[in-house]
Amino acid sequence: MNGHLPLYAQVINLLAAMLLLLSFAMLAQRRILSLINLFMAQGMVLFASTVVVAAATGQHHLYWSALLTLVLKVMLLPWILHRLIRRLNVKWDVETLINIPTTMMIGLVLVIFSFNLALPISALAGTITRSTLGVALAAVMLAFLMMITRSKAVPQVIGFLAMENGLFFAATSATYGMPMVVELGIALDVLVGMVILGVFFFQIREQFDSLDIRHLEQLKED
Amino acid sequence: MEFLLVLGFPLAGGLVLAATGHWKRAAEINSAFSLLTLLAAALLTLRVIEHGPQLLFDEEIFIDPLNVFLVALTAFVGFTTSLFSRPYMRIEHDHGRLSSRRLRLYHSMFQMFSFTMLLALTTNNMGILWVSMEAATLTTVLLVSLYRTPASLEAAWKYFILCGVGIAQALFGTILLYFAAEKVLGGGSGALLWTHLDAVKGQLEPTVLSLAFVFLLVGYGTKVGLVPLHNWLPDAHAEGPTPVSAVLSGLLLNVALYAVVRCKVLADGALHSNLPGMLMMGFGLLSVVVAAFFLSRQKDVKRLFGYSSIEHMGIITFAFGMGGPVASFAGLLHMTVHSLTKSAIFFAVGHAAQKCGSQAIDDIRGLIKLSPTVGWGLMLGALAILGMPPSGVFASEFLILTTAMKEQPWATPILLIALGVAFAAIFGKVQPMVFGEPTAKRLPHKPAMLPVFIHLGLVLMLGLWIPPYLAEWYRQAAKLIG
Amino acid sequence: MTTLTGALSIDWMLLLVCAWIVIALAGLVAPKSFRYASRVLYPAGALVGLLLALTAFIALGGTPETMVLPLGLPDLPFHLRLDSLSALFLVLLGGSAAGISIFSAGYLRQAEGALPGLQSLQYHLFLASMALVLLADDAYAFMVAWESMALSSFFLVTSDHRLPEIRRAGYLYLLIAHIGAISILLCFGILQGNGHVGVAGYTFANMRSIDHSVFWSSAAFGLALLGFGAKAGLLPLHVWLPEAHPAAPSPVSAMMSGVMLKTAIYGILRVSFDLLHHPLWWWGVSVLALGLVTALFGVIYSAVQSDMKRLLAYSSIENIGLLFVGIGLALTFQSFGMTGLAALALTSVLYHCLNHAAFKSLLFLVTGSVLHATHTRSLGKLGGLIHRMPWVAWLGLVGALASAGLPPFNGFVSEWLLLQAFLFTPGLPHGYINMMVPVAAAAVALTAALAGYVMVKFFAVIFLGRPREENLAHAQDAGTLERIGLSWLAALCVALGLFPVYVIEKLDLVTRPLLGTGIYGAAGAHNWLFLAPIDPGRASYAPVVFLLSIAVIVAATMFIVHRFWRGRTRITGAWDCGFPVQTARMQDTAEGFGQPLRQVFEPFYRMQRELPSSFDKQPFYRVVVDDHFWYWLYLPAARAAEFGAKMVAFLQRGRISIYLMYSFITLVVLLFLIRG
């Protein structure tokens, strides 16, 4: 299909593929530090794709959101996360509730599912970047899966942010970006959420002296 | 400009209290801001009564029959809650459960919370709606974890993660909405304005809209507390400070449901099937039944009423799902009376728990001896929420059930069983709490029961007489919801 | 439509109801003052009750009058309607309320249960809501009044809430009442029809105008039967009744058993004869069967009770059963278009409503006086009270005889009418029913006879014989106000018994609008003295002649006996059969008196007995008679609910990943759904 597509569309498709790849990598990743790096990489891809779309369509506010992505998701959040794990000196590897291969299999199924879910829609997309919606959906799903499978707080949060990335990708590449107000709001929320989470980590840690969320299973119906 | 005040006062209050929240008189300041908000909301309501629906700030703000009474309700309950929280939080402080720093956080977040809710209610922009919902989540997360006990942290954490994920789904739904809208309305911020979408909902792409609605339903439904997305709700209600529980189930759930309803209107317009209705009915019934069965196992009184909130949200969702003038009317009425009654119950429960020094149902006995007003407040509140006439809850349940018998007869046996079980559970737990011989000793401080009886009085009134313009709003909103 | 008097009567009615509400609220003025309640509030309430009865009596047979209140839902204000049916039940309500209120004025004691003012508040709200139930003319008003009735009576039942068993009784009562109310509500949901009219469809007027399909009308009838049966104490929804009646203060038990149960009868009549048009024969038959089972069950169980109020409660169940038997007959007849016989059966039902209201409230008040005099409800600790409290005893005897269905008292008349109705069933064009009739008639006869047994036990064990406890020696007779209340009800019993023709003339005003015909034409045409429902050749009964002849013969015999044989009398101890040590404990206990029935109807009871062995130093005998239904129906239901709760608890195991999985799965499933 790439044959008679304009260049930037091919680029975007390429980036989309990369995004998907990164999501899979995160799903498979055991080490927490590299998880953060992968997240940063995802941010980079996101930034790149946004810029390309902006250039392609001349939607100027997309530059702003690209900048926002760069600042927030490539610099700020990874930095915060790094500081966090340093401050909380969490060195351990990520334990998963389901073993990695199974997770991968499920992830694969999910990707297929979300692709043919998005197929009819992207068929009637007004934008040139058709298949990206499916990719975005897949990314969201994979992030979701990751949140389910991880048993520690930090990876869960990273999964949460990865999900945010997927959404953002959908917003930019599939719809040429939401209105600026909304994007600002979203970005703000993500930031605040991050900060609150930071606070939380310390609280949780000093209460349970661990970030293993299996400790957080006291409230239940016995 | 009333509207600016409606949003401005709580925002200002939040900022001011962020600075002054630890003062001795902070609670009074809090109440004062809430009162101002209430007055502003009242002015706004009057304006709407006079001039009808309002579109403000190049259509970013939209006030129509569907949200005006919710705005008023939110401001009102916010105010009464602040009244209630004044002595309550003071006592908590005296018992040393809260430092004054926490009190500051509490007060300022309380105001921010009502700000976000009011914004969510009044905005015309689906994006802003999402943003403010997310903001509401963040503020309440801080409120829920106020005590910093392990339990409260756990509750807050679950609340944060589950609602965050849910809200993320909602965002995806919003994006899809935009995706569908921009082909009709062209890009730009106009494409997310609900009024515009509503105008062209007939032409929106059905497949996209159905997808979008699913995401929105799951997303906002998580905050509504629909089973099986409800798991955060009982924990958050049980572990947060009581005033927060009161506003959570009294207001936040309403706001989330309001968002769902807005989306349903669009989906209904675009899809030519009854899909959204069916989905909502399904979720509603499931929530009612599951919550009803949960009720009978509760040992913690606030948890108990948390589940009862799930049940009632289920009823309302079911009503909106059924649609039609009567059912939607009933749903709106039920939203109103439920938030009034439930917050009143939480006030009473808060005092009861403070008097007995425990939230465990088994430790609360013979309130009617311990403190007659609290006892009667709890008993009447419980009976009202159980749909005993002449409370307004009964009025709406009457309409919903009879309509269901007509429209969806298959659902009525389920509802019958669920309501029976819920009655047995709640009443069986409340009766020994109120009646019988007290176990705890009297505490000196006298409770602030005024808000409780104001709420119950209003609920009683709504059961016997609904003010004409309110009824008119309900009707128009019902027409809108379809 | 509204004649002058007509327009007046419903206004008066409303005024009186409001008066009750005002009295209720007046209780809050001085909630602690006991004199205020007993000397002002209750007498006022009694007066209002009397006026209410009079107004309703005047309205009886007038053209139906309607009224719309500025209350209720926006498009559905409260509609009130006063027609003959509601008027009759209002007479019943007012009449009994007058007696019971005046009694409670004297009955009220210091420091019993709740504050007197509060109690009067609940009591008068109870009365007012019952009146509104009878007046309501749309589903919403009806339900509001209905549930308020349940609620106020619940608070009255639990007014002494310190005792756990009383709380349990109240809980059971309110729970069953609530479930019943929901099913009534659903019944209205069907009756309102396809609801093109929107909310306005909930008015009874609209419901009357709609013809339903067989399925839906049957469903509506079933729901109504379930709902009203739950309130009336129809099997198997009766369990609350024997719990709640003993728990409540006696005037309240009297009110509940005498009047509140009748509102359920009113409801079923209203639905099945007024709102639904074409009854099916099997409705009638099933109601008949249910009624029979209920009646037999009630009387068999009341025979073995050893708590006087439980005994009366079970006997109330029996009477409700008989009422339903009558209703079933009426429905059957009507479904076959035999309106005349339907009228006969319906008349017996209405008549029995009045009778039961009179004698059962009387008996409950009697137990109240006994309770105050002796502080015990257990029959095993009573006896010989006829010497200490003659007033209560003799008035109680009237009630007991009436309740036993003995001529010339009122209980007999309605029984007689019911049996007459049975005797004419062979006309039915349906073989199986004809086969069933003899059995049914036999069961009714058996019930009546057993009722006699029960009443002998009730009266004799309480009032006759020798006191079984020492403290009974200083029991006090009832006070003046109590006597007035008791006498009023006893007078009602006698009057209803002696002038059936006149009563039936009034009842016709009710049956004619419902069925288009009545039996007075035949019953009264013969002679005011002789009651002959079909024609005097076929059956007739003249209580006055009856009473007179008995009185004459008694008088004559006495005269002759004392005239010709100088009536010497020697007072001495009772003959001890050569067994010198005769203690009061050697008399039959309540258990002993019930023992033959326990033997005859063994399979009907769930019994645990502890028999003393012949070597016991202190022989001890205990028997507990339980209700099968409790174990067959209610405990399983509770267990099922528990099981469901245990199941759903798995949704909430506390692990956040699982929670996330739930929402994930939900999302995926929904996405699948919409793709299909």
Add this chain to the structure above:
Amino acid sequence: MSSAPALVLQFLELILALLAAPLLTGWVNQCRAWLGNRSAPPLTQFYRQLAKLFEKEVVLADNASSLFRAAPYVIFACMALASMIVPTLSTDLPFAPAADAIALVGIFALARVFAALAGMDIGTSFGTMGARREMLIGFLAEPALLMVFFTASLISHSTSLSTIVETLGQREFAIYPSLAFAGVAFTMVSLAENARIPVDNPTTHLELTMIHEAMILEYSGRHLALIEWAASLKLYAYSCLGLALFFPWGIPETTGPLSMLVALSSLVLKLAIGGFLLALIETLSAKLRIFRAPEFLGTAFMLAVLAMLVHQLLETAT
């Protein structure tokens, strides 16, 4: 109301009943004596007994209530009224409409209830035991009797005794299997109701077996006389009832001296036979244990219901 001669007749019937009842009892006792190879008491024995009892003083227990004193009169009045209602000499009785078959059962029940209450009034264990047993028998006998009447009234489409007797008596002879059942049931019921063997034994005062006697144990003097007289009246009423229902022939509805004579003679004849049969039954059967009595009466009840069913099945067509 009816004519003066009818009233006179009614009065005559009462007098007749009052006089004939003790004779009937005496006759039954005579027959029993003969059948038991004993020398029989004179026919008028019962009169003497009554006279003696009336003469005796009343020995009243100290804790007897006024109900205890009133009961004998009420019982006596009930029985007298019953025997007035039952058509013996004529069916045109002015008092008949006052109470039909159902009311008649009511009268018997009223009498029984008063007897039981009186029995429990003194509070001796005997009285209460007797009262309990009497009620036990009553609650089974009463519906059975009612069912018998129902069968008859289903045939004659009426519950008023006169009409029943007229229809049964005036119709040409036809076999009614239902009536046969009803007849057996009625016999059993009347045995029980009149405290006869096999249910009760009027002549025994053995603690464990007596029912009726135990109940009236505390009565003496004129009270006892009234009760005994009432008992004999009851027996008389029952016998007449049975005769009127199952052998109605010979009861004219016209009131002429001649027809009166016919009626009287036929009545005497029928009563004599009936009494003998009763004595026969009593002699041939043994007294049942008290807890067999319910079974006995249950059988009667079943038979009566069966009679109605049979009527429904076989005779509604005709």
